[in-house]
């Protein structure tokens with residue numbers, strides 16, 4: 307750490323409670339602050355995120371990450387989670403800090419980001435975090451990872467149908483994929499429904515909500531795996547984006 311004093315993240319205890327029915331304890335609040343500082347410092351060398359203002363970081367990285375997994379915050383069930391295209395660790399790292407009894411695998415295709423996340427999770431003593439460097443299209447075809455997760459998180463990586471092709475092969479039967487979106491129009495439902503059906507899933511739910519500080523509209527699309535994903539999915543690197551289902 308250099309001698310720069312970094313600003314404190316807001317606590318927002320009431321807002322956590324009102325919006326998610328949950329609030330971080332003192333240890334989790336301290337982990338959020340340490341994560342914020344490591345990211346701001348890491349950003350000097352790596353292009354990790356453009357969101358470094360403390361209020362914006364709180365809303366767009368911490369709150370938004372946890373809004374998508376609200377249902378797991380109070381639970382204490384063993385969960386194997388993967389965060390696909392995790393970038394600077396969102397939503398995977400806040401998930402690892404707050405969901406009791408979960409393990410989180412952070413997947414990204416960029417080695418530099420994964421190296422940063424390895425150091426960060428070691429500094430934060432997050433024993434339940436592992437990292438994987440690779441492309442979702444390849445990882446989804448490997449026996450070590452395919453059908454191994456209860457929950458797959460994916461935020462700001464690709465269109466919803468592409469995200470579904472990355473996520474569903476990695477899920478166990480009855481597993482849940484959470485696709486974080488900004489905008490979503492009901493007219494997009496049918497194309498997604500068809501793609502998800504082909505991949506062995508169904509759309510469980512689509513939630514629309516506003517963020518608590520700036521009232522921005524967000525969506526979370528929840529997909530449930532109901533049957534085995536055909537072996538040909540995910541297709542080869544680049545194909546899901548070039549020829550979406």
Ligand SMILES: C[S@@+](CC[C@H](N)C(=O)[O-])C[C@H]1O[C@@H](n2cnc3c(N)ncnc32)[C@H](O)[C@@H]1O
Nearest residue numbers: 391392393396414415416440441442461462463
């Ligand atoms: C815009 S960033 C989003 C990061 C983070 N999920 C967030 O919301 O802050 C997209 C990330 O996905 C990764 N990515 C894109 N396509 C990928 C793929 N096919 N497999 C693995 N990672 C991928 C990129 O390297 C990048 O770090």
